[in-house]
Amino acid sequence: MNGMPALEKVYSKMGEAGNSLLSLFRIGMLSKRVDSFSLPVAYKELVVLGNGPSLRPLLSDHSSFLEGKDLMVVNFSATTDEYAELRPKFYLLMDPAFFDDEATRQKLFVPMVEKTEWEMHLFAPVSARKHPVWQEMVSRSPYIHIHWFNATPVEGLLAFRHFYYKKRLGMPRPRNVLVACLMVALQLPYDTIYLAGADHSWMKEIWVDENNVVVEDRAHFYDKNSTQRVVSSHKLHDLLNSMAVAFRSYHEVEAYSKKTGKKIINITPGSFIDAFGKMSID
Template identity: 35%
Template structure:
């Protein structure tokens, strides 16, 4: 009896979530999605975790062979000019805030990009005259909007929206959005670097029982302790981590349905969904 009730509950939940997803797509998504196709069978996604330093030292020759995606503030690093990523994706709405440190990344992109690059942004960002104005003087940067409309429910329905760029999984982290876009571009093999995702190691309580989270990226010289806002408890922090890792589970199944392989080549990573590989052990086929 209990199993029957759980099955009914799950069926109802799937129906409700699917219905909500359809409504969200109809009212929130743009249907004129610009499709970009992969220029190579292989691509690399560069996360900004501290382990990217190690990968760029040990695996640089391999990384340079891949069509690259960069994210967030990679443009403020010397490696941005060296690697010249063909693709760049941002998701955080902080990039719309003129007073936020994210502006350093936009300015670097606008001033340093001397090669053709696709910059993928949520459609909402194109509504900001301030944001769009940052790139008017650089014809090398092509702004390509995408729908960040979260869809859930029946897998077949979610995949139908995914393939057409009308919906996405929840992207608690920008790498989920980037991998999703790389999948839809048609790359056959995707290599992930710098995806440490070791946030749980960074959570601590101070002497007053206040939560503090250390912010750590490969381009920082030292970790920065950030006080978590009041009334934010450990359960909320861990639930956010759950959503981040669950996004990779959704992506793993979606990629598999399309015959696309995602390899986690990060020197350190807690992502367990994708096959873990060492570049030194890969066959010389690329």
């Protein structure tokens, strides 16, 4: 019995070494060289705005908190009325549908190009390079500049992971777009990164009906007061495992932020993310 903890550590290290080799293979197959973001920024703080429902009261009741800070938005933010008022400096997309689905491209990039009248930097995964249509749409705007990032999952030994994070060749498994946002943000010249609209309260929004079908009641800030009911294509254990991957990735992001000497602060009220220090702005 006394030898079990030591044996488990050996197994753990062997597993980490195996994951390192697998990640090295992924990097070789999927990752590309990307340039670092070297443009000067006006502020020392960045706010990453997720699309959780808690973002609406932030924008309506505490918008003064955003003053004097640069902003990063995600997904369908450009379709909202608040987009032109926020004038985000950064925009990040990761879901393949934004780049390879025509209806999704039209829904997002048409208003993005029409509304953006300030210098904005759009981050997209290197895998999106192979889809020229959305790039042509974005090129119609003189204000939007495209930058690339590697969304390749990097797992394994800690030193190995941090080495390739720093090289911008991969990141913790980006099961949620905010994982990618935070890793890109850590490469930008900001000392403090605030995280808003990151409710991640999915466990309260999932249920199983009498036919054992998993149903999700999804809510986003741009849905106003409505909730979108979605029949999941996954079994419950698969869905919960996906959530676990996302929450674990945030802890890996936090460990890397400490390595870089930067601070991530979660200002989302009621957020289920337990990786970052929390702060109330009420």
